[in-house]
Amino acid sequence: MNYIKLLNAAFEKFYFDERLNPTHISLYMALFQEWNSSRFAPDFFVNRRDLMNAAKIGSKSTYHRCITNLDTWSYLEYFPSNNPYKGSKIKMSIIGTSDEPEEDHYDPKLEPLAERYHPIREQVIDQHCPTSGQALVSTINNTKPIKHNKHPNSLKVVLDFFSNKNFNLNYGKEFYEYYEDRQWQTSDGSDVRDWRALAKYWVEQKSLMKEKNKLNKKQASHFRDNLRTTKNKDYGQPL
Structure with missing residues (x-):
């Protein structure tokens, strides 16, 4: 692990x-x-x-x-x-991990949360000087722009992604139509910044709901079977 x-x-x-x-x-x-x-x-x-x-x-x-x-x-x-x-x-539960690196595993949508607690805007100067008295400056370019996936350009792009992942294509069509109608915004009004990560979560929730519905139907069927009575049953006989 x-x-x-x-x-x-x-x-x-x-x-x-x-x-x-x-x-x-x-x-x-x-x-x-x-x-x-x-x-x-x-x-x-x-x-x-x-x-x-x-x-x-x-x-x-x-x-x-x-x-x-x-x-x-x-x-x-x-x-x-x-x-x-x-x-x-x-x-x-083992949540979405594998031994091989997963495509698009990094989710830019989580970036605002990270910046809220660790904002990165420019090069950081170490306030603790070494014995030489010279301040240390980070050599990492923190201002480099991050490429975001944002939202797909068409339904075909979504269906191609779902097909490559062996996801249900009907889920892909529902996913695209749902977020296209919402102008690719989440329930809190924020812009979708990584639609691929969101699509994976959509499929996961649809699959869980499907399994839950199957279980509910099975339980309902079992309940009806228990209530079913035969036509020949004699209710006049003493219990």
Whole structure:
């Protein structure tokens, strides 16, 4: 497992997932650290009190709501324990990582967040002088413009991308029409700056919704079968 790849993939997913609040992310990071401590084992056991303390969660109900949400939203699998001497089992999901470098993995849309806390506008001068008394100046050109993918020029460009990724082409058409109608802006009114990363998230959410609908239909069918009665049933007989 690559610690950096896993963490970057998780933060990329956080950015586009509007269901999350800071408590969800804080709890996920506490769990991620436990996962790292277990050398990224397939599953591991956790102590609720330790997790609440690490994530700075003061309410049991908030803890249970957040960890259940993370399970429902496929960030992890949660197996609660009824044994007070044995912690609950956690199985973390592997989010969008592979051994090979992924095309367009860098997401320029995350750049404004980084600049908010670490603004880069010009060359940085080291305020701590060495023994020679000469100030050190960074040789990195931080003013070099970054090429953004922004939005596609046509439906064909989107369909070609979906085809290369073996994605459902119907999802590609829906994706293009949805954001074209919104003038390629996100729900918060910001301009889309990397449509390829957004398209991958679109496919992921569509796939999850499809699986959820299948499960709901299966459960509904099972419920109807349980209610079905035969025509020959005699309701006059004593129970």
